[in-house]
Amino acid sequence: RKEVEQDPGPFNVPEGATVAFNCTYSNSASQSFFWYRQDCRKEPKLLMSVYSSGNEDGRFTAQLNRASQYISLLIRDSKLSDSATYLCVVNSSTGANNLFFGTGTRLTVIP
Amino acid sequence: DGGITQSPKYLFRKEGQNVTLSCEQNLNHDAMYWYRQDPGQGLRLIYYSQIVNDFQKGDIAEGYSVSREKKESFPLTVTSAQKNPTAFYLCASSHRRQGTNTEAFFGQGTRLTVV
Numbered sequence: 001r002k003e004v005e006q007d008p009g010p011f012n013v014p015e016g017a018t019v020a021f022n023c024t025y026s027n028s029a030s031q032s033f034f035w036y037r038q039d040c041r042k043e044p045k046l047l048m049s050v051y052s053s054g055n056e057d058g059r060f061t062a063q064l065n066r067a068s069q070y071i072s073l074l075i076r077d078s079k080l081s082d083s084a085t086y087l088c089v090v091n092s093s094t095g096a097n098n099l100f101f102g103t104g105t106r107l108t109v110i111p
Numbered sequence: 112d113g114g115i116t117q118s119p120k121y122l123f124r125k126e127g128q129n130v131t132l133s134c135e136q137n138l139n140h141d142a143m144y145w146y147r148q149d150p151g152q153g154l155r156l157i158y159y160s161q162i163v164n165d166f167q168k169g170d171i172a173e174g175y176s177v178s179r180e181k182k183e184s185f186p187l188t189v190t191s192a193q194k195n196p197t198a199f200y201l202c203a204s205s206h207r208r209q210g211t212n213t214e215a216f217f218g219q220g221t222r223l224t225v226v
Contacts, residue, residue, distance in 0.1 A: 034214050043201055043217035044154075087153070089215070099144070099205065099215055103153030 003027060004090050006102035014110050017078050021105045023088030024070045033064055033071045036087040038104065044087055047073075078109045113138050117202050117218035123226050124189070124196065132187045132221045134202035141207045143185035144215065147171060148199045157200075160185055161207065189223065197225050 006023045013019045025033075033050035048055065050062040050071050061074040071090075075082055088102035115136040124130045134143065142161050146154040156169030160179040174193025179185055185204075189196045199222050203215040 032213070041199075041222075043220050045217070046214050049214060091213075099203075101146075101154045 003092070003100035004088055004102040006088050006105050008103055008105060010106040010108055012108045012110055013078055015078055015080060017109075018074065018076045019078060019107065020072055020074045021086055021088075021107075022070050022072050023090075023102050024068075025088075025090045025100070026069070027090070027092045028066075028069060030069075030090045030092045032091040033062075034089040034091070035060075035062060035071075035073050036089055036101075038085045038087055040084075047086070075107075078107075080109050080111060083107055083109045115202060115204050115216055115218040117200075117221050119221060120219065122221055122223045124223060126225055127191045129188055129190050130223070132189065132200055132202075132223070134185045134187065134218055135183055136185075136204045136216075136218075137183060138204055138216065139182070140204035140216075141182070142205045143179070144203045144205075145169075145175075145177065145185070145187045146201045146203065148201060154201065157187065196223055198223060 004025050035047045036044040037047045038044040048057050048062050050064050054063045059076045063072045085104040085106050087104045090100045118133045144159045145157040148154050155171050157175050158166055158169055158177040160166035163182050166177050166179050174190055176188045199220050201220045202218040205215040206213040
C-alpha cells in the first residue's frame with residue numbers, strides 16, 4: 001500500500017465553484033501534513049501546513065482526520081489562477097525518510 | 112536571499128555519459144533530497160541525506176549517485192547505468208526539528224534530456 005494516496009483527477013470546475021480534494025495516508029504515526037501546489041513544468045511550492053484543529057488561509061481550508069487517516073483541501077470561490085496540481089505530503093515519524101508525496105490532483109478552473 | 116538553487120535548468124546528455132546536477136542551499140537545512148518527476152507522474156525519491164557525510168537510497172536509486180561533503184551541497188550524478196534518465200529532477204531541503212522533518216523547500220528543477 002502506498003504511503004500517501006490521492007485521486008489524480010482531473011477536476012474541471014467553473015470559476016467561483018467550491019472544490020475539495022482528499023488524501024489518505026497509511027502510517028498512523030504520521031506527525032505533520034502539508035499541501036503543495038505545482039504549476040506546469042515548475043517546482044512544487046508549499047501552499048499550507050495542515051494542523052490538527054484545521055486551518056484556513058483565505059479561500060483555502062485544510063482539515064485533518066486522524067481517525068480515518070486523511071487530510072483534505074477545500075478551495076472556495078475558485079479562480080482561474082488556482083489551476084495547478086495539488087500535492088499532499090505526509091511527514092512520518094518512523095524511518096529517516098520522513099517526507100512522503102502523493103502523486104497529485106490536477107485542477108483546472110474553467111472560465 | 113535564502114533559498115535552494117539547482118543548476119543547470121536544462122541539460123542534454125548523450126547516451127553513455129555521466130552528468131552531475133548541482134543543488135545548493137543556504138537555508139542551513141540538515142536534510143536534503145533528490146526527486147525525479149516524469150510527465151504526468153508524482154515525485155519519486157532517488158536519494159536523501161539527513162546529515163553531512165551520510166545519505167540513503169530512496170525508491171529509485173539505481174543508476175544514480177550522490178555525495179554530501181558539505182551541509183549546503185547535495186550533487187546528483189546520473190550515470191550511464193540509468194537506462195531512462197530523461198526526466199525533471201527536483202532537489203529539496205528541510206529542517207529537522209524534534210526528530211522529524213519540517214516542510215520541504217524545492218529548487219527550480221533541472222530538466223534532463225538524453226539525445
